[in-house]
Amino acid sequence: MDLIFEYRAQLLSGTLLTVQLALASLVISVIFGLLGAWAKLSANRIARRFANAYTTLVRGVPDLVLIMLVFYGGQVTLNNLGEALGLWGYIEISQFAAGAGTIGVIFGAYFTETFRGAIMAIPRGQIEAGISCGMPRGLIFRHIIWPQMVRFALPGFTNTWLVQLKTTALVSVIGLQDLVYNAFTAGRSTGQLFTFMAAAFVIYLTLTAISDIALRALDRRYSVGGVRA
Amino acid sequence: MMEQFLAWFPLDISLIAANFDRFLYGVWLTLNLTFLSLVLGGLIAIPMAIARASRHRILNPIIWAYTYVFRGTPLLVQTYLIYYGVGQFEVIRQSWLWDPILSQAWWCALIAFTLNTAAYSTELLRGAIVDTPLGEVEAAIASGHSKWGRLRRIILPSAFRRAIPAYSNEVIFMLHGSVVASTITLQDILGVGRWLNGRYYLAYEGFITAAGLYFLIVLAITFAFRKAETRYLRHLTRRNT
Numbered sequence: 001m002d003l004i005f006e007y008r009a010q011l012l013s014g015t016l017l018t019v020q021l022a023l024a025s026l027v028i029s030v031i032f033g034l035l036g037a038w039a040k041l042s043a044n045r046i047a048r049r050f051a052n053a054y055t056t057l058v059r060g061v062p063d064l065v066l067i068m069l070v071f072y073g074g075q076v077t078l079n080n081l082g083e084a085l086g087l088w089g090y091i092e093i094s095q096f097a098a099g100a101g102t103i104g105v106i107f108g109a110y111f112t113e114t115f116r117g118a119i120m121a122i123p124r125g126q127i128e129a130g131i132s133c134g135m136p137r138g139l140i141f142r143h144i145i146w147p148q149m150v151r152f153a154l155p156g157f158t159n160t161w162l163v164q165l166k167t168t169a170l171v172s173v174i175g176l177q178d179l180v181y182n183a184f185t186a187g188r189s190t191g192q193l194f195t196f197m198a199a200a201f202v203i204y205l206t207l208t209a210i211s212d213i214a215l216r217a218l219d220r221r222y223s224v225g226g227v228r229a
Numbered sequence: 230m231m232e233q234f235l236a237w238f239p240l241d242i243s244l245i246a247a248n249f250d251r252f253l254y255g256v257w258l259t260l261n262l263t264f265l266s267l268v269l270g271g272l273i274a275i276p277m278a279i280a281r282a283s284r285h286r287i288l289n290p291i292i293w294a295y296t297y298v299f300r301g302t303p304l305l306v307q308t309y310l311i312y313y314g315v316g317q318f319e320v321i322r323q324s325w326l327w328d329p330i331l332s333q334a335w336w337c338a339l340i341a342f343t344l345n346t347a348a349y350s351t352e353l354l355r356g357a358i359v360d361t362p363l364g365e366v367e368a369a370i371a372s373g374h375s376k377w378g379r380l381r382r383i384i385l386p387s388a389f390r391r392a393i394p395a396y397s398n399e400v401i402f403m404l405h406g407s408v409v410a411s412t413i414t415l416q417d418i419l420g421v422g423r424w425l426n427g428r429y430y431l432a433y434e435g436f437i438t439a440a441g442l443y444f445l446i447v448l449a450i451t452f453a454f455r456k457a458e459t460r461y462l463r464h465l466t467r468r469n470t
Contacts, residue, residue, distance in 0.1 A: 072433075162300075173305075173412055180306060194313075194317035197310040204302045212301075
């Protein structure tokens with residue numbers, strides 16, 4: 001316990017980085033999820049194909065493989081491309097960008113399914129009612145689709161976000177100094193790996209529990225007026 | 230998918246081919262870790278799910294706490310805790326468990342994966358048991374089934390079937406999760422990929438081969454579950470009239 005207190009700064013900075021990385025990747029994945037859902041529901045066949053290929057590919061390959069491919073391979077690709085085009089010199093992909101970007105894109109595929117299901121759950125007649133009232137598309141989205149989409153998507157969103165938060169632990173493998181990385185190095189240098197991994201374990205549990213409770217409160221708020229089976 | 234990759238990227242295919250036996254061994258290790266933990270975890274999950282669903286006064290809160298903790302933390306941390314952590318205690322290092330089991334990466338991975346998938350499977354199966362149509366249970370009571378007979382003949386077979394679609398996700402997640410093994414020195418598919426890249430100083434070959442192999446396994450799992458669903462969930466599909 002004293003040791004953990006001694007290394008509190010390291011654990012705290014790791015926790016902070018984990019939270020930042022998770023939130024950054026969440027923003028990316030929500031954008032990808034909305035785009036993916038839009039593509040899957042669009043009348044355009046190419047968009048649908050593209051979205052299907054995206055979700056199939058992501059579901060087929062483990063996150064860590066993709067993170068490593070982007071971190072090590074993406075670096076080389078970018079530099080070769082820059083050299084060939086003569087547009088930019090040597091670039092180094094930061095571990096944070098590789099981690100947040102890859103995890104964001106991966107979970108965008110899971111959010112695609114969540115959002116698609118939520119949009120499909122909105123009765124078509126309500127959107128038609130909006131059109132017949134002369135509402136422009138933006139207004140229909142803001143007043144009819146969005147509030148109900150949030151309601152229908154929240155349970156799935158909560159699950160996906162919890163998985164995403166836990167997945168960020170993998171970035172420690174490419175050397176990003178997140179909670180796992182810092183706890184591991186602290187444990188190594190003190191010879192008390194169990195103590196520090198247990199500390200990381202408890203911190204992750206706290207983070208997921210807070211998310212769980214907060215999102216459930218939000219779910220209750222958005223369920224107001226709805227009928228739950 | 231993989232052919233497209235190969236045509237697009239300037240990959241050293243001869244190197245992949247020369248080391249393909251290693252990749253096959255990686256496939257074997259990934260599959261045996263994934264499926265052994267799924268089988269063991271599934272076996273543990275069945276009694277735990279029954280205890281949860283029947284709201285056993287003592288067992289229910291304990292099992293709930295277990296599943297909450299294991300579902301609320303990353304598999305990577307669980308695996309590290311066992312593989313790197315347990316050695317901190319002198320008592321364990323002196324015990325009979327240390328030499329053949331807890332000092333071995335494979336065993337530590339198996340234990341961590343099993344505990345993890347057991348937690349998820351328990352909640353999944355609990356949901357399926359709780360959702361059993363009341364009529365099925367009433368019919369079982371009416372035909373004179375005992376409590377145990379009801380569970381064994383009616384509730385569990387019905388719940389197992391209805392859990393198939395959700396369980397297919399758990400199987401794929403477990404396969405994805407098994408890459409954690411490569412972080413504790415094991416040569417699973419990703420482990421071999423990392424080894425190849427490190428050995429020959431490559432950027433893509435190892436990872437892309439690994440990605441392709443994982444993709445094929447996921448396709449096979451998806452296919453198998455689709456078959457299982459059409460077979461075991463036929464009574465729930467909509468009839469074409």
